[in-house]
Structures are given as structure tokens and as C-alpha cells.
Amino acid sequence: MFKSIKTSVVALILVSSAVLANAQKKMTEGTLTYGLAYKLTEEQKSAMGGQEPPAELKVKFNNGLTKIEMEQGPALIGIVSDNNDKTGLLLIDVPIAQKQFAVKQTKEDVEKVMGAMPKFSDFKATGEKQTVGGFNAEKYTFKDDKGGAHELWATKDVELPNVGSQNYFPGLNAFPVKYTLVQRGIETTTTLKSITEGKVGPISKEVPTGYEVVTMEDLAKMQGGGE
Structure with missing residues (x-):
């Protein structure tokens, strides 16, 4: 069941969220909605195992913290970014398998993602x-x-x-x-749909109780080493 969660899709969203979150770090509280369109080669489609990257992302923000929530296959995915100290947290919940994983992103991890992008x-x-x-x-x-x-x-x-x-x-x-940018070899067009100011509640960057802390490499191994 876990093999259907493609780390390539998750990695793409992590890159996208890094760009989106950096834009919002001084806003007070609310939700941004973005539309995403992709140009995928047949090879890229095959690597994603038939899964479509999300066509829309909602980014909640509150005092320098942002959170993206989405579904991918059987998994519920949350991406928390702390734009004050440039760290992040990836949460993956697979209810059907009763598995919960957390991947911590250090400042160095985030800088590596941003550093790999064009200037x-x-x-x-x-x-x-x-x-x-x-x-x-x-x-x-x-x-x-x-x-x-x-x-x-x-x-x-x-x-x-x-x-x-x-x-x-x-x-x-x-x-x-x-x-439009090329991220992890995939051409992605990001379009702002709306900005809604309003309460979104507290956003925590702590690992929730019951989540197993792993690395992105661990996730790849769990699905047989593929991306």
C-alpha cells in the first residue's frame, strides 16, 4: 500500500511549497489558493505511477508559519514551513495501513532545495x-x-x-x-487563485504524537527504492 505513495510527487510538492512559503512569511493569517499546471513527459508520468500531481494547493499561513494539506493516493500529507528560521516538517498519514511518518527539514535541507534552483x-x-x-x-x-x-x-x-x-x-x-518554473525537471505553472484573510488556527511545527520520524531516503526504501 505504501508503495503507491510516490516520493517524486512528494518531493515536487516540497519544492513548490518552498517557493510559495517564502513569498508569504510576513503575512499575518489567512489562506492562499494556487492553481498548478504541469507539462509532463511520458517518462515523468511513468515515474509517478499514474498519479497526478495536485492541480490546486491551499496554503494556510499564521505569523511566519505555513501549512499545506493534500491527499495523494491513500495518504494524507501535511507540509509545515517555518519561514522565520527556514525549517520545515513533512507529515504523512496512511490511515488504511495505520502508519504515520514525519520528515524533519533542517535549515540546511531547505537551503539545499533553494540553492538548487536557478537565480x-x-x-x-x-x-x-x-x-x-x-x-x-x-x-x-x-x-x-x-x-x-x-x-x-x-x-x-x-x-x-x-x-x-x-x-x-x-x-x-x-x-x-x-x-512558470522548471522544478525537479518538471515544468510547472503556478497561478494565484485567491488570498483570503482570516483565522486559520495555530500551526505547529512539532512532530505529532504517534508519528515515526524518518528521512526521505527511508520513504524511498519503503516503496522499494523507487521514486
Whole structure:
């Protein structure tokens, strides 16, 4: 049963959550909803064992802590990120197998994920406008550290301190609402659907009682060493 939980899908979401969470670290409390679209090769589809990556992610945030909750196959997955000290926690609950696992992410783990991503610069507003997620957005062009050209949509309608994924899009000076990136070899387009302010309750980064602490490598071994 556990073999149906693909660590490749989980790893992709961990990368996505790192980018999303970094953008929200100064917001007070609420929920962000993102739509995700993927361009998958046949090989990538095969590696995921027929499982589709999530088409939507809801990110709860509260005073520097964010949490993503999703289902993947038989598992309930929670990803908690502490954007103040750059650490995280992955929780996997498999009710049908009565198994619960927790993977702690250290600051070094998070830095490794972010460090493996391209570095972007030279952001330029184009003047082209459209509405994204209910906000007035403008198209920006930018470059990566290998000379590649990219574009994204960002808004200045939302006043959120230290956002716009400043650690990921330094110098953008706007909040990104739609962008396409290649993460773990998979081209992913992320689009903001909505931002809802409101109470989401406390978010804990402690390992819940009953969860077995393991590593990502342990998870891969449990499913036969595959990704």
C-alpha cells in the first residue's frame, strides 16, 4: 500500500511549497489558493505511477508559519514551513495501513532545495496588464543565471511586507501571481487563485504524537527504492 505513495510527487510538492512559503512569511493569517499546471513527459508520468500531481494547493499561513494539506493516493500529507528560521516538517498519514511518518527539514535541507534552483534577475515591467486572482497584474520579463529569458505576472495591489518571493525573485518588488518554473525537471505553472484573510488556527511545527520520524531516503526504501 505504501508503495503507491510516490516520493517524486512528494518531493515536487516540497519544492513548490518552498517557493510559495517564502513569498508569504510576513503575512499575518489567512489562506492562499494556487492553481498548478504541469507539462509532463511520458517518462515523468511513468515515474509517478499514474498519479497526478495536485492541480490546486491551499496554503494556510499564521505569523511566519505555513501549512499545506493534500491527499495523494491513500495518504494524507501535511507540509509545515517555518519561514522565520527556514525549517520545515513533512507529515504523512496512511490511515488504511495505520502508519504515520514525519520528515524533519533542517535549515540546511531547505537551503539545499533553494540553492538548487536557478537565480533570477533583471526584472522589467512590460506595461501589459491583466487580472489574476482578482488583482490587477502586470507582465514582467526576467533572466536566469544561465542567460535564459522568462516572464511572469505580478501585482502591486496587495501590500504585503517582504513578499513577492524576495528570496526567489530578488528585485521584483511586486507580488508574483503567475509564473512558470522548471522544478525537479518538471515544468510547472503556478497561478494565484485567491488570498483570503482570516483565522486559520495555530500551526505547529512539532512532530505529532504517534508519528515515526524518518528521512526521505527511508520513504524511498519503503516503496522499494523507487521514486
